[in-house]
Structures are given as C-alpha cells and as structure tokens.
Amino acid sequence: MQFTSYLGKAMLALTSIGTLLMPAVARAGVAQHPQSARVEALSGKSSIHTAAAKQASLVALGDSISYGYNLGNNRAPSKKAFPYLIGQKVHDSVTDLAVPGWTTADLLNALNTDQTTIAAVQNASVITIDIGSNDLLKPALPLLTSSSPTTVTSNQAQTLATQLTAAVGTIGQNLTQIVQRVQALNPKATIVLYDLYDPIPSSAKALYLLAESAITAANLQIAQIALQDGIAVADAYDAFHGHHAYILKNDVHPTAQGQQVLAQQGELALKLAPVMKTIDTPQGWQSISWWLGQQIVNLNSN
DSSP: OOOOOHHHHHHHHHHHTHHHHHHHHHHTTOOSSHHHHHHHHHHTOSSSOHHHHHHTEEEEEESHHHHTTTSSOSSSOOTTSHHHHHHHHHOSEEEEOOOTTOOHHHHHHHHHHOHHHHHHHHTOSEEEEEOOHHHHHHHHHHHHTSSOTTOOOHHHHHHHHHHHHHHHHHHHHHHHHHHHHHHHHOTTSEEEEEOOOOOSOTTSHHHHHHHHHHHHHHHHHHHHHHHHHTOEEEOHHHHHTTOGGGBOTTSSSBOHHHHHHHHHHHHHHHHHHHHHHHHSSHHHHHHHHHHHHHHHHHHHHO
16 A cells, blocks of 8 residues: 655645735745745845855764765765765755664664764754654564565564554654754754655565555654654655665665755755745644645545
C-alpha cells in the first residue's frame, strides 16, 4: 500500500488556501512568492535573518544519510551528500556534522554537550536536520542481516512492531527537544527538517509493511513538530517511494542520484520556509485549521 505523507498534504494546503494565507504573509512582511522571499533572504533584504544571510552558511545535522555514507571512503562526509549539493547553489560554506549511526538521542546529546556542534548551530544561516532512521533501523537489524530477511515469523513481527512503536515515540520526544534546542541556540536560522524514506524493498513484504507503518507514524510526528514550529519539511518519503535507483543495492543509504533528490527536496523546503514561518501565526493556524476541517468533511463524505 502506498502512503501519502501528511507533509505532502500540508504542502498542497498552501496552494489550496493561498488566498487565505497571502494576506497574513503580507502582514508579516514576507514576499508573497516563496522564491522571491528566498532570494531576498539570501541577498540580505529579508527581516528573517539579515546577518545570517550574509554569512551564507549551512550546517547539516543528522546521520549517515546527511553524511553521504558509502559514496566515498567514509572517512569524511561525501561531497555528493545533499548538504553539499544544496550548498553549491546558494551557500558559501557547508559544515556537515552528521555522524553515521546516530540516533535522535545522539544528536540531542551533541546539541546539549558538544561545543563544536553548539558553535556551528549558533553561527548558521540554514540548518538541515535529518535524523530518526537509525531509531527505526536498529530494532530491524537482526532481520535485515539474517539469511532470509523476506521471511518473518508472527512472533518476530509482533516483537518488531512493539519495538518500532516505542522507537516512533522516542523519535517524537527527542526531535521535539532537538528542534527546541536548535531554535534556542539560533532563533533566526532557517531550519529544514527532513522526513524519513523507506529503505526496505517491497520484495521483503512482511518487513516492508512493518517499516511502512512505522515510518508513516514517524513522519506524522515530524510533520506535526514542523507545523507547530513553522518549519519547512523536505519530503524524502514521497520523493523516494517506488524509486529503487535512489537507494544503493543491498544497502539502505541513498545513491548519488538519491542524494540529488534529497537536495532538490531541501531546496523546495527552503523556498517554502518563509511561508511556513507565517503559518506559525494566529492567521496561519486559522487557515490550516480551516483546511484540515475541510479534509475531514471530505473523508467522512466518501
């Protein structure tokens, strides 16, 4: 079954309720066209973060996906990773602080204790956050590395489902604190929050269905956090769904092409960032609430 992410629907909402949002955007002093707003921000004309725009620095926080794992010698972040691809277009410098294997707990700890991470976040104009995949992958590793990953017993499925449910809760709790910490360290930076794609091949049917359920639940948490804080989300899930060429063979990490797609999603999120900031206002929430109410009515009538 194909899931359409809540984020995708939220992004489409911006178009369907544009006439309601744009007056609020204008009152907030943000250009009505997202692309124009982004150009102004990068040129130092926007009130969002003039000083940071002049710095033009991007800091990437995350795990092996942001690191570009298995696209190089793995001794340092790959220049093929999406943060660098975004940086080639719009930023003078990129600091990729992603660490392979990290979970949301690891990133939260670094933001609270590691001075290098703290200083980088404080001086960034744009911060990308892509974390949570390992929270879900770790419970599934025994099955992924088994001789027959396509076969899952009912007991294994029940145990994994319980573990994944717990992991989804952990992602929601930790990511909320991660975003709050980043905003506290640098309240004027533009944050791009990535949702999670499903790396499990559909041929491993039982494991794939379990992964889809957990990833969809995690992405709902990510979308909720983003909407609450006026943050744009880069939609990795929908971008990767059904595209096996975006994931390395016998691996869970993006190919070079997959990293390009992640960069494109990040660029789109940057364009939407000024509008998402406006959503985090009484006028914006009123518009979103109206749209969500219409969706509920439509669902009940079908």
